[in-house]
Amino acid sequence: MRGYQTPGLLSVWRGGATIFMRAILKAYGVTDRLVWVADSFEGLPAPNPTKYPEDAKWNLHLVDVLAVSLDEVMSNFERYGLLDERVRFLKGWFRDTLPHAPIEKLAVLRLDGDLYESTMDALVNLYPKLSIGGYAIVDDWTLDSCRQAIDDFRNQNGITDEIVPIDRSAVYWQRTR
Ligand SMILES: C[S@@+](CC[C@H](N)C(=O)[O-])C[C@H]1O[C@@H](n2cnc3c(N)ncnc32)[C@H](O)[C@@H]1O
Numbered sequence: 001m002r003g004y005q006t007p008g009l010l011s012v013w014r015g016g017a018t019i020f021m022r023a024i025l026k027a028y029g030v031t032d033r034l035v036w037v038a039d040s041f042e043g044l045p046a047p048n049p050t051k052y053p054e055d056a057k058w059n060l061h062l063v064d065v066l067a068v069s070l071d072e073v074m075s076n077f078e079r080y081g082l083l084d085e086r087v088r089f090l091k092g093w094f095r096d097t098l099p100h101a102p103i104e105k106l107a108v109l110r111l112d113g114d115l116y117e118s119t120m121d122a123l124v125n126l127y128p129k130l131s132i133g134g135y136a137i138v139d140d141w142t143l144d145s146c147r148q149a150i151d152d153f154r155n156q157n158g159i160t161d162e163i164v165p166i167d168r169s170a171v172y173w174q175r176t177r
Helices: 016-027 070-079 094-100 116-129 144-156
Strands: 006-010 035-039 087-091 108-112 130-136 171-174
Touching: 016 035, 016 070, 035 070, 035 094, 070 087, 087 094, 094 116, 108 116, 116 130, 116 144
Parallel strands: 006 035, 006 108, 035 087, 108 130
Antiparallel strands: 130 171
C-alpha cells in the first residue's frame, strides 16, 4: 500500500472500524498516513424520496442507537490510546462536508451509510480520490438502497472491477483504473 495516502471511513457509528484503522497504522509504524473519520455524529439523515426514491422506505433517522456524538467517538479512540493528530474528523452530512473535504488521496474507502443518498454522496465525492490499486469496501451490500447506489455509480463510471464478497453483507473491490 505504499504511495497511497490515507484510509478513510464514511459512516463511523461508535468508531470501531476507524479505531482499528488507526491501530493498524500504529502497529506497522506508519507515520505518513491519516485516518479520515466522516459522519454526522447525529445519526442518518431523513430520507429525501423526491431526490432518492430508493430511500423512501427507510426511517433510520429515527433510530437513536445510530446517533453517536463526536465526543463519544473521540473518547473511544482515547480509550485505546489512538486519538492523535493522525486522526481527522469530518462532522456533518456527507452532502455538505465531502465536496470540500481536504482529502487528497485515499488508499481505502470504507462505506457504511446504508442509504442510497449517503452511499452516492460518498462515491461521487471520494471515489475519484481513491488511488489506483486502492480498495473500496461496502458494508451494506445487502441493503437494496445501498446496492442500487453502488450499481448506478459503477455503471455510470464504467467500473467493472470484480466485486468480492467479504461476509454475508459486505463486499470490496480493488480499483484497477
Ligand atoms: C450503520 S452506521 C455505521 C456502522 C459502523 N460503520 C460500524 O461498522 O460499526 C451508519 C452511520 O452512518 C452515518 N451516516 C449515514 N448517512 C450519513 C450521511 N449522509 N451523512 C453523515 N453521516 C451519515 C450515521 O451517523 C451512522 O454513524
